[in-house]
Amino acid sequence: MPTQRETDEAEIRGRIDKIIEGLHAKDLEGLKQVYSTDIVSFDIESPLQDVGIEAKLKNWAKVFALFESVNYEIRDLTLTVGDEVAFGHAFGRLSGTLKxxxxxxxxxxRVTYGLRKIDGIWWITHDQVSVPFDVRSGKGMTGLEPPSGAR
Structure with a gap:
C-alpha cells in the first residue's frame, strides 16, 4: 500500500504530465485544469511576472499561435512533497514545427514548480522558467544540454 507522500507525488507527476499532454494537443482548457486561478508565473518572456490563470493561458496561446505542432519534454523532475505544499524542479524543452x-x-x-494542495487537489500555484546567461555578453545561453545523470 503506498504512503500518502507516494500518492501525492504520483498525483503531482500526473499534473505535470497533463501539461505535456495539453501542450501536445494545444488544449488550453486541459492546461487550465492544472494551474490555480491565482498562479504567479515567471515565464521566459516578458513581463517579469504574470498573475492569474488567464495570463498563464495567454502565454500558452502565444505558443500555439507560433507552432503548427508542439512537443514538450520534461527531464529529471525532482519533487519535494509536504502535507499541503510541494515544489519541484526539472529541465524542459519546447519544440515542434513552426507555422x-x-x-x-x-x-x-530550467523549470521550477510550486504547488499547493487545496481541497485535496494539487494545483500549480507558481512556476518559473529560466535560461542561464553569459554575464559578459548579457545573452542567454540557449545551446546548453541537461547534464548526464542529472537529478
Missing amino acids: GGPATSGMWV
Whole structure:
C-alpha cells in the first residue's frame, strides 16, 4: 500500500504530465485544469511576472499561435512533497514545427514548480522558467544540454 507522500507525488507527476499532454494537443482548457486561478508565473518572456490563470493561458496561446505542432519534454523532475505544499524542479524543452516554417528542436530551460494542495487537489500555484546567461555578453545561453545523470 503506498504512503500518502507516494500518492501525492504520483498525483503531482500526473499534473505535470497533463501539461505535456495539453501542450501536445494545444488544449488550453486541459492546461487550465492544472494551474490555480491565482498562479504567479515567471515565464521566459516578458513581463517579469504574470498573475492569474488567464495570463498563464495567454502565454500558452502565444505558443500555439507560433507552432503548427508542439512537443514538450520534461527531464529529471525532482519533487519535494509536504502535507499541503510541494515544489519541484526539472529541465524542459519546447519544440515542434513552426507555422509555415521548419521544425525546431527548441532549447532546454530550467523549470521550477510550486504547488499547493487545496481541497485535496494539487494545483500549480507558481512556476518559473529560466535560461542561464553569459554575464559578459548579457545573452542567454540557449545551446546548453541537461547534464548526464542529472537529478
